[in-house]
Each structure stands twice: as structure tokens, then as C-alpha cells.
Amino acid sequence: MNRNNLIGWIFLVICTIAAPLHAQNPVKVKGAQGRWQVSEEITLKEAEERAFMEAKKEALRKAGVMENVWSVFGQISQESGTEFHEAYSQMNVLAIGGMVNVINKKVEEVWDTNTRSLYKVVTIDAVVQKEEKVDKSYALEVKGVANLYKEGDVFTCTLKVHGTDSYLKFFWFDSTGGALLYPNTYEPNTLLQAEKEYSIPFSNAVDYRMEKQGKESEKINMMMVATKENIPFTDEVTYQNVLKWVYSIPNDKRCAFYDMILIK
Known part of the structure; x- marks a missing residue:
């Protein structure tokens, strides 16, 4: 890969990791919510992806994983011919400082009268595996x-x-x-x-x-x-x-x- 030219990316994610994990405690989180504005540059699908990411960050925050919140969409891309077909995993979403297992997911479209903008809103219930030592x-x-x-x-x-x-x-x-x-x-x-x-x-x-x-x-x-x-x-x-x-x-x-x- 030429370091002087960054190519646009769709990553291949395998959410099951065989690496050793440190001691963790499960924390149940309900109603963690994220939202993202739909615009000319951001489509409904892209706004939902980002809202989902924000909801998972909020789940980590609610579970007490406040520092170094780092989340992954859990997106799996599969190539068929020249097309990439994307599937989205609601389970085994990895995060530095915790692992979020999404149990329930609700997706809504909300019109904000104050900003006169459309938002994708994602609300999740999850179990966060929280690492103790930090x-x-x-x-x-x-x-x-x-x-x-x-x-x-x-x-x-x-x-x-x-x-x-x-x-x-x-x-x-x-x-x-x-x-x-x-x-x-x-x-x-x-x-x-x-x-x-x-x-x-x-x-x-x-x-x-x-x-x-x-x-x-x-x-x-x-x-x-x-x-x-x-x-x-x-x-x-x-x-x-x-x-x-x-x-x-x-x-x-x-x-x-x-x-x-x-x-x-």
C-alpha cells in the first residue's frame, strides 16, 4: 500500500476474537441512545450506522467505561462479483475498555423542529463486559x-x-x-x-x-x-x-x- 495515497476502505470484520481477555464484569445497560443528522452528504443508511455507533458509545459510558471509548460497527462486508454486500451484526461489537453485546435495537427517524432537520435515532439494550483494571x-x-x-x-x-x-x-x-x-x-x-x-x-x-x-x-x-x-x-x-x-x-x-x- 502506498503511504502517500489513502484508498477508501470497507473493512472485513470478524467479531470473534481468540486473544486472551482480562478479567471482566458484565453490566446490563438499557436505553442507550445515539442519533445522527441526515443531510445531502449523509444518507439515511450512513446516518443510521453513525447513530448505532453513538448508541454503543453511550452504552459504554453508562456501564462506566468512560475513558478511551472506542467502538466498532461490527460490519461484515462480503464480496459477490464486483459488488460488496454489507450485513450488520448486532452482537459481539468490540470496544477498547469493554465489549458490547447488543440485545435489542430500535431504529427511528425523528424530525427536529428546532433545527428543521431529520435524524436517525438508534436505541439499544446491551450487556457490556467491563474490564476492571484501568x-x-x-x-x-x-x-x-x-x-x-x-x-x-x-x-x-x-x-x-x-x-x-x-x-x-x-x-x-x-x-x-x-x-x-x-x-x-x-x-x-x-x-x-x-x-x-x-x-x-x-x-x-x-x-x-x-x-x-x-x-x-x-x-x-x-x-x-x-x-x-x-x-x-x-x-x-x-x-x-x-x-x-x-x-x-x-x-x-x-x-x-x-x-x-x-x-x-
């Missing part, structure tokens, strides 16, 4: 990631690790596979100082430019994982392998950031 002072803060990019836009953001000097891994996934964008040939693995703001990419020699493979909008999924110790990732970069690596690290020694963005 460092509440340890967090990865990322700013400047937009929800929507146009083809040809250059991706940049800033990040700051709170609490402890850390090492960073930056993963992206697309329909052709995954890639570890940092560290790389031009940007070596470097200890990041706590509370210091860094720009991504770190070097002017690296340029992350958004490109699409087709005419339709593309989904891009990104993960940044900070660790207190220098823990290398040496496997093939697949979504499942990355999650195995993440869950093999004690919860109090890692923090993460996840986001899904669109290229129009």
Missing part, C-alpha cells in the same frame, strides 16, 4: 479528524497522550487489506512525550491523500493505539490480528482512538 489518567486525545473528506483531500490531525510517555501505532484498513501507517520508513518508532501535541503525519516526507476506487462514497476506518511500553506489531495487518494484538496488552497499559470517516 489507568484513568491514561488517554489518547486526537483532534482534527473530519467526518467527511472529498477525494484529493489531504488527511492531517493532531494527537496528545495524557499521563505517560508512549509509543504509537497507526492502522488503516481498506478493501484491499490493512496497513500500519506509523511507524514507517520515513517516521521511525519514537517515544512520544506525555502532554505534548504532535501533528500527523510527523514528517513532511509523508502525505496521506484521500482517493476512492469507485464513484460511490467510501468508508475509511482508522485506529491509533498508544502503549506505555514499546510493544511491536509483527503480524500481517488484518483487522482481527490488530485486535488480537490490542487485547493481548493489559488494559492499564494501552489507550486507543477509533473513527470512521467518509470520502465523497
Whole structure:
């Protein structure tokens, strides 16, 4: 994968992970709700996906997983000929700091008279597997990631690790596979100082430019994982392998950031 050209992504998700998990307590959550505005850029389907993600984040918050909330749609993409047919799993949705098992899901369309806008609203009941051991002072803060990019836009953001000097891994996934964008040939693995703001990419020699493979909008999924110790990732970069690596690290020694963005 060319690091100078980011391809639009639809990731392949397998939600059953064989990695060792740390001690967890189940917490039942009812009525966790998320909503997302429908617009010219965001379709009904896309708004529902984002509202579902927000509902799962809210379930984590209600269960007490407040720090480093990181969720995954649980989207499974299957290729048939040249088409991608998407199915959505309501179970086994993984999250850093907890695992959300969605029991009930309600989807509504709500018209907001104040903003004169249509919203997709998703309400869920769930069981959150909550990890007990956590460092509440340890967090990865990322700013400047937009929800929507146009083809040809250059991706940049800033990040700051709170609490402890850390090492960073930056993963992206697309329909052709995954890639570890940092560290790389031009940007070596470097200890990041706590509370210091860094720009991504770190070097002017690296340029992350958004490109699409087709005419339709593309989904891009990104993960940044900070660790207190220098823990290398040496496997093939697949979504499942990355999650195995993440869950093999004690919860109090890692923090993460996840986001899904669109290229129009």
C-alpha cells in the first residue's frame, strides 16, 4: 500500500476474537441512545450506522467505561462479483475498555423542529463486559479528524497522550487489506512525550491523500493505539490480528482512538 495515497476502505470484520481477555464484569445497560443528522452528504443508511455507533458509545459510558471509548460497527462486508454486500451484526461489537453485546435495537427517524432537520435515532439494550483494571489518567486525545473528506483531500490531525510517555501505532484498513501507517520508513518508532501535541503525519516526507476506487462514497476506518511500553506489531495487518494484538496488552497499559470517516 502506498503511504502517500489513502484508498477508501470497507473493512472485513470478524467479531470473534481468540486473544486472551482480562478479567471482566458484565453490566446490563438499557436505553442507550445515539442519533445522527441526515443531510445531502449523509444518507439515511450512513446516518443510521453513525447513530448505532453513538448508541454503543453511550452504552459504554453508562456501564462506566468512560475513558478511551472506542467502538466498532461490527460490519461484515462480503464480496459477490464486483459488488460488496454489507450485513450488520448486532452482537459481539468490540470496544477498547469493554465489549458490547447488543440485545435489542430500535431504529427511528425523528424530525427536529428546532433545527428543521431529520435524524436517525438508534436505541439499544446491551450487556457490556467491563474490564476492571484501568489507568484513568491514561488517554489518547486526537483532534482534527473530519467526518467527511472529498477525494484529493489531504488527511492531517493532531494527537496528545495524557499521563505517560508512549509509543504509537497507526492502522488503516481498506478493501484491499490493512496497513500500519506509523511507524514507517520515513517516521521511525519514537517515544512520544506525555502532554505534548504532535501533528500527523510527523514528517513532511509523508502525505496521506484521500482517493476512492469507485464513484460511490467510501468508508475509511482508522485506529491509533498508544502503549506505555514499546510493544511491536509483527503480524500481517488484518483487522482481527490488530485486535488480537490490542487485547493481548493489559488494559492499564494501552489507550486507543477509533473513527470512521467518509470520502465523497
